[in-house]
Amino acid sequence: MKQSTFIKKILASLFAVLICSAVFGLVRARTIESVTFLMAAPFADATRDLVKQFNQEHRGEINLQVVRGPLETEAMSDLAISSLLLGKAPFDGLLMDVTWLPKYAAAGWMEPLEDFFNEKDVDALAIGAREGNSYDGHLYRWPLTADMGLLYYRTDLMEQPPATPEELVLVSQSLQKDRKVDWGYVWQGRQYEGLSCVYLEMIDGFGGDWLQPNNNHIGLDLDPGVQAAAWLQELIDQGVSPNAVTNYAEPEALQSFKVGDAAFMRNWPYAWTELQKSDSAVKGNVGITTMVARPGHSTATLGSWGLTVLKGSAHVNASIEAIRFLTNESSQKQLFLKHGYTPTQQSVFDDPQLLQDKPILAEFGQALKVVKARPETPLYAQISDVLTRQLSSILTRETTPKDGMNVATSHTNQILISAGEKL
């Protein structure tokens, strides 16, 4: 008799524990917020450790998942846009290239972030990283990594890198004459977005301006615009750059420079990490500087990646929490050391220990000071497309720099007018 009540008691307490844990589990499950970010494959891989750390620190509160998107920037944009067009995106956040922002903002796809990041937060960013995050008075994006065009040069072939376009040609020609290298300068001449980036650095370098966003003034057909196009075309004509540069994107240029066939290369910071690998013929002989230009006009095209929160997300606060973690000082140091990602927080650039271990960080910081964003308009894709068409025609000698730039100007004008952006 006694025994049976004892068993009953045990059973009852077990039951109670069961119910308690079930209720607790239910409550727990309700409070765990599941946040999903979409990132291009390389970024998803690079942030994997950070995401793990974040989930450990927020165990029981937030579970961050990163969807691994395609490799290429443009394929990534297609995937993001296709899912956004369906109405409600299956992601809370998106890692976004700098040029998409005005378009996404005009389409109303993003949650404004100015309530979550204050002035102090913005002031902590490196000056170059503050650009390209806002549109029409709203903050939409918080930068994860900065990216800018750089001039790579061979330290074993010259003591000082050239500063002006003329110097670059002279140094190249003398090196080619001495048979030190096959080519002087390799860059991105394929008809695609990379060509616009190359051109932006040159038109600004010659003292001009592609498109002024405040008054939509187009500078392509003015002297600096035509000079920039002509200079690029002459690089090919004079044999400083190979003919084949008219189909070079970043991988082709990197290949040429990496095997030691070229004295100069225009590329992004990721190339630095690639050039330090053991299969690089120029390892230890590479320097970085800002693009050649007229004195005082050196410019680096801004190409940064940042995180946004998409409209309709049910986890805005949790997403912000995740963004803050992924972009904080320690995360940025980790991303820089392991993957060579350029930081966006000024404090990382000022870290004496880091500067001593990785002196190249100072060069990145220097280039980030002269960055320039591509024209910030929702029509950017059209405008850039018109420009690359004409530039490609100029580079392949289908048209002259003057004629090509005139056509590019009138087509840009048409796009702005038909969109009501200009009278």
Place this chain on the structure above:
Amino acid sequence: MTVFLLLPSLLFLLVVFVGPLFRYAWLSFHADSVMTGLIAIPNGGANWLRLVQDQRYWQDLGQTLRFAGVSVGLELFLALIIALLLDQRWRGRDLVRTLALIPWALPTTVMALGWRWIFNTPYGPIDYFTNLVGIGSLNILGDPNLTWMATVWADVWKTTPFAALILLAGLQTIPVDLYEAVRLEGGNPLICLRRITLPLLRPYILLALLFRLAQAFGVFDLIQVLTGGGPASSTESVALYAYWNALRFLDFGYSSTIIMASFLLISVICLIAWIGLQILIPTHSESRGVIKS
């Protein structure tokens, strides 16, 4: 009763084919872009007027027709030779039949990326070869006069096996005794080909032609990866232009107009190809009469 049995497939066609087509037709009379906040606003025939005046569209159309015509023509010619070869009995035929399908089985983007490095100047094997035989570097993907041929070549390499497969299937339906009959009458292999093989193969040639023509006219992934439409827009296809308008420029109204115009055009082209083939290759009943006489 038969109507009910057809209903599921009719419904399927309605949803995946007729539906989108009407949607495109409807959109082509609306302004629907990022500048309208992605809301469709009727704009009469403005999109169509723009299409007629759009030099870039006509340039792309010409380039697409050139690409489709040359590549499909080459593919059918090569496919016929390959199919005839694979139809004969010889050692190792089964192995070759399987191997021949590999290019077709590869994903287009993968093979296009492969060709991009093969055609690469100066690190690709083709450049090495042209230098070896003394032609020098050709800059295949960077010269507007050459690049379109590279796209044709890559397409022919990939899709000839597909056309060959269809023609091979056709060849195997031709009864052997027909050939024996010709041989008994003293006819040579060339007469066999002209009077028996080609006429009996006609429906299969037509099938391969229409399949390939429609596909080649809509060429997208190959160009996108291999050249991105360059250099100097010399390889941009209509499909690429429509895609740019939709996903890059977010201009769905104009993109739909391009797609509708292409749909109408490809219908006409297929009709012409069909009629042309009727005239080019005599029907079986006609050729039988010739053999008799």
